[in-house]
Amino acid sequence: MDFTSQDIAxxxxxxxxxxxxxxxxxxxxxxxxxxxxxxxxxAAAMQPSRLLSEDGFRFDYDxxxxxx
Numbered sequence: 304m305d306f307t308s309q310d311i312a313x314x315x316x317x318x319x320x321x322x323x324x325x326x327x328x329x330x331x332x333x334x335x336x337x338x339x340x341x342x343x344x345x346a347a348a349m350q351p352s353r354l355l356s357e358d359g360f361r362f363d364y365d366x367x368x369x370x371x
Contacts (some may be wrong), residue, residue, distance in 0.1 A: 311345045 306314075318338040325331050 308345075311341065313329075315341060 315338065318334050318356050322334045
């Protein structure tokens with residue numbers, strides 16, 4: 304499942320609210336662990352290198368030659 308940056312922001316906010324509202328240390332630790340994983344994975348997914356080919360050029364594949 305692919306998450307948008309907005310999805311990630313909503314999940315992050317929900318986890319932060321849960322952390323602030325919990326009184327149990329075990330629950331807080333679990334939420335913080337998930338939040339840490341989310342931030343790490345989201346940062347990796349947002350890296351521009353995923354959009355680049357190996358030689359550093361991004362290919363759009365927008366072939367507008369058929370419009371002529």
